[in-house]
Amino acid sequence: MSKPLPPLDPELDPSTRQALQNGLSRRSFLATTAAGAAGAAVLGMTSVPALAAVPEAPKGRKAPGTPAPGTEFAHSSDGGATLQFMPKPKAIPEKAIVATHTCDVVVVGAGASGVCAALSAQEAGAKVIVLQKAPFAVSQGNTGTGLDLDGCDKAGVEALVARIIGDNNHRSNPKLVRQWAYNSGQAVKWVIDRAKKGGSPVIDQGNLQHGPNLKVNGYKMNYITSFFGPKPYTTGDGMRHLAAYAEKQGVKFFYRHPAMSLVQSPAGAVIGVIAQDPQGKYVRFMAKKGVILATGDYQSNKAMSDYFLPDLRNLGRKQMDRDGDGFVLAYWAGGVIEPIGHTKMLHDFDAGPATMCDMPFLAVDRKGKRFVSECVDMSLLNNYLKSEEDAGHYCQIFDADYMTRAAKWPGRLVPPEGLKNYMPGVPGPKKGVLEPFINTHVADTLEELARKLEIDPANLVATVKRYNELAAAGRDEDFGNPAEKMAPVLKAPFYGIHRTVRVSAITSGMVVNENHNALAADGKPIKGLYVVGNLSGGFYGGIDYPLTVPGLSLGRCYTIGYLTGKHVASL
Amino acid sequence: MNRFGRFIPTLLAAAALVLGVQASAKPAVKADAIKLPAGHVSIQGKDFKACRTCHGAGQGKPATLAGRIKGVQIHALSGVTCAQCHDQAGPKGQVPMRTCVGCHGPTEELAAATAKVQPRNPHQSRHYGTDADCNKCHHMHKASENDCTACHPRFVFQTP
Numbered sequence: 001m002s003k004p005l006p007p008l009d010p011e012l013d014p015s016t017r018q019a020l021q022n023g024l025s026r027r028s029f030l031a032t033t034a035a036g037a038a039g040a041a042v043l044g045m046t047s048v049p050a051l052a053a054v055p056e057a058p059k060g061r062k063a064p065g066t067p068a069p070g071t072e073f074a075h076s077s078d079g080g081a082t083l084q085f086m087p088k089p090k091a092i093p094e095k096a097i098v099a100t101h102t103c104d105v106v107v108v109g110a111g112a113s114g115v116c117a118a119l120s121a122q123e124a125g126a127k128v129i130v131l132q133k134a135p136f137a138v139s140q141g142n143t144g145t146g147l148d149l150d151g152c153d154k155a156g157v158e159a160l161v162a163r164i165i166g167d168n169n170h171r172s173n174p175k176l177v178r179q180w181a182y183n184s185g186q187a188v189k190w191v192i193d194r195a196k197k198g199g200s201p202v203i204d205q206g207n208l209q210h211g212p213n214l215k216v217n218g219y220k221m222n223y224i225t226s227f228f229g230p231k232p233y234t235t236g237d238g239m240r241h242l243a244a245y246a247e248k249q250g251v252k253f254f255y256r257h258p259a260m261s262l263v264q265s266p267a268g269a270v271i272g273v274i275a276q277d278p279q280g281k282y283v284r285f286m287a288k289k290g291v292i293l294a295t296g297d298y299q300s301n302k303a304m305s306d307y308f309l310p311d312l313r314n315l316g317r318k319q320m321d322r323d324g325d326g327f328v329l330a331y332w333a334g335g336v337i338e339p340i341g342h343t344k345m346l347h348d349f350d351a352g353p354a355t356m357c358d359m360p361f362l363a364v365d366r367k368g369k370r371f372v373s374e375c376v377d378m379s380l381l382n383n384y385l386k387s388e389e390d391a392g393h394y395c396q397i398f399d400a401d402y403m404t405r406a407a408k409w410p411g412r413l414v415p416p417e418g419l420k421n422y423m424p425g426v427p428g429p430k431k432g433v434l435e436p437f438i439n440t441h442v443a444d445t446l447e448e449l450a451r452k453l454e455i456d457p458a459n460l461v462a463t464v465k466r467y468n469e470l471a472a473a474g475r476d477e478d479f480g481n482p483a484e485k486m487a488p489v490l491k492a493p494f495y496g497i498h499r500t501v502r503v504s505a506i507t508s509g510m511v512v513n514e515n516h517n518a519l520a521a522d523g524k525p526i527k528g529l530y531v532v533g534n535l536s537g538g539f540y541g542g543i544d545y546p547l548t549v550p551g552l553s554l555g556r557c558y559t560i561g562y563l564t565g566k567h568v569a570s571l
Numbered sequence: 572m573n574r575f576g577r578f579i580p581t582l583l584a585a586a587a588l589v590l591g592v593q594a595s596a597k598p599a600v601k602a603d604a605i606k607l608p609a610g611h612v613s614i615q616g617k618d619f620k621a622c623r624t625c626h627g628a629g630q631g632k633p634a635t636l637a638g639r640i641k642g643v644q645i646h647a648l649s650g651v652t653c654a655q656c657h658d659q660a661g662p663k664g665q666v667p668m669r670t671c672v673g674c675h676g677p678t679e680e681l682a683a684a685t686a687k688v689q690p691r692n693p694h695q696s697r698h699y700g701t702d703a704d705c706n707k708c709h710h711m712h713k714a715s716e717n718d719c720t721a722c723h724p725r726f727v728f729q730t731p
Contacts, residue, residue: 135702436723
């Protein structure tokens with residue numbers, strides 16, 4: 001058994017210290033069990049049997065994919081639970097390795113952060129290899145935001161940092177938020193330039209989406225905003241264009257090559273990656289300067305999700321194959337996963353216009369009843385719709401006069417002609433939408449609208465009647481909305497947007513320092529191991545991803561990929 | 572049958588076509604014995620091609636066997652043995668996609684063969700190109716599923 005951990009460096013910020021002390025790691029588990037065993041001996045207690053977080057397969061027949069007997073598993077931070085979703089990567093014998101490639105920097109994962117890290121490392125003079133399990137680069141969303149420092153009041157930058165940290169429930173590492181604030185303009189500008197050279201139609205939208213934040217606490221702000229769109233073109237296509245440019249610059253991409261394990265020196269430094277090629281053979285990639293993990297989140301790994309974020313149990317997923325591969329690799333290399341209760345991001349910008357998602361129109365659940373004040377942002381509604389029955393579904397309801405009733409609300413109204421673009425029931429080509437997810441409807445009666453929205457007609461009629469009475473009285477006695485934030489539903493035709501919030505991303509991950517060097521439980525950086533994108537933690541920490549600044553998530557991923565690639569290349 | 576069912580015979584025929592695997596060892600279907608409806612002709616000694624002589628478009632019998640028999644049974648009737656798929660992974664292990672592709676051929680050709688399936692070509696997507704893992708939808712020892720509908724409720728087709 002190892003000795004108890006030494007005290008952490010007092011220079012570490014409080015959020016990092018708490019993540020190191022309470023997160024999941026091999027080392028903290030060993031230290032805990034060592035102390036626990038001593039305590040048990042003194043008190044004469046018997047040891048507590050290990051609790052399996054994932055139920056074992058029924059006896060007699062092994063479920064497919066069940067790890068081989070003797071496999072070692074990760075443990076919860078108190079050492080009490082065995083986590084079968086994080087098996088120790090199996091040791092790959094030397095004779096099974098068919099080829100070895102050597103370079104300066106190996107990036108695992110070609111997404112919004114990984115492709116940026118690879119290209120910036122290459123531009124800084126390093127020889128770079130990217131391993132990607134999918135057949136091409138993969139990403140999501142449209143908007144990535146940075147601060148154009150030349151046009152920002154310094155006090156405004158700090159005010160925005162404070163606001164973001166506040167919206168993260170004060171659990172961010174302020175150094176990481178400042179890192180985004182002071183480097184994102186340069187990084188986003190760089191992404192736009194390089195992606196264009198790769199053939200992307202990306203544009204800089206500047207301040208277009210940042211109306212509410214053009215002044216923060218009265219201080220002037222200016223933004224650089226990459227927009228990979230309009231849909232169905234997304235950042236996924238954008239990163240494929242950026243990867244095409246990176247390839248021309250000399251970055252070597254190995255697609256269909258999932259990383260299976262990290263190669264470590266006897267002292268624990270990460271010096272390479274072993275991947276599986278499409279034929280199932282093992283290939284080793286040695287990294288002279290460092291390995292950058294950029295494998296994204298774990299939303300597709302049900303057992304892992306249920307453990308770290310049980311809130312998501314009944315909610316749908318937007319991404320696929322986010323299996324948490326990098327979490328397993330980094331954990332077994334000595335990294336620390338942020339404690340349970342990770343930050344989630346759930347949206348639906350596609351069923352109806354994104355610009356109307358936070359407008360406080362009457363909102364009802366699947367039963368046709370109001371469930372919360374309509375002034376609550378869409379990004380938070382998942383907290384009210386977690387049950388198996390709700391599963392993230394709700395509907396926004398408004399009437400023929402919505403353009404005048406909601407004219408003064410924040411957001412941007414789309415006129416009736418434009419709404420047709422979001423209606424699966426209206427034939428004709430659609431523009432600028434993800435067609436499989438459009439779900440807006442119109443009807444001459446509330447009953448017909450309810451049927452189209454798949455809610456109980458009698459309930460909807462009753463809810464609208466009550467809501468209209470409250471609106472007419474100018475007092476929302478049921479949910480407390482201000483009188484001016486109620487739009488009665490009186491005049492046909494009636495409109496409904498059936499939204500379903502699903503998981504866009506999980507934004508908690510491995511504990512890192514400002515160089516995005518993974519930290520071990522003792523607070524010391526793990527030599528050679530870097531973590532970027534949604535796999536890296538410390539930036540958020542709240543219950544939900546904040547929509548304070550649209551495009552913060554991608555903007556952060558580009559920025560830390562860009563900075564980390566450059567940093568590792570300089571080693 | 573749903574409105575897309577008319578494409579299933581084409582899909583099954585395509586599958587049967589590429590399944591012309593030569594097998595010497597005896598196929599094993601013991602654990603997944605085929606339950607035939609009452610009055611069905613004996614299938615003793617018959618192969619999958621023989622099934623298709625009755626179960627095809629315009630033959631009067633159910634034109635598709637999708638959802639009626641399991642993938643493993645189609646393989647067994649076509650002469651594929653357990654070991655041909657499971658030798659790499661071990662008897663209970665998951666069979667990697669490269670094993671499927673080893674017999675069925677390149678995914679690009681499969682995608683071309685199903686290009687006209689409505690509402691979408693299930694073998695070509697912006698998520699995977701033509702590389703979607705067969706195992707996501709096509710199961711051998713349990714009923715197959717349509718993995719698209721998890722996110723795309725309007726992408727309705729039956730998976731053989």
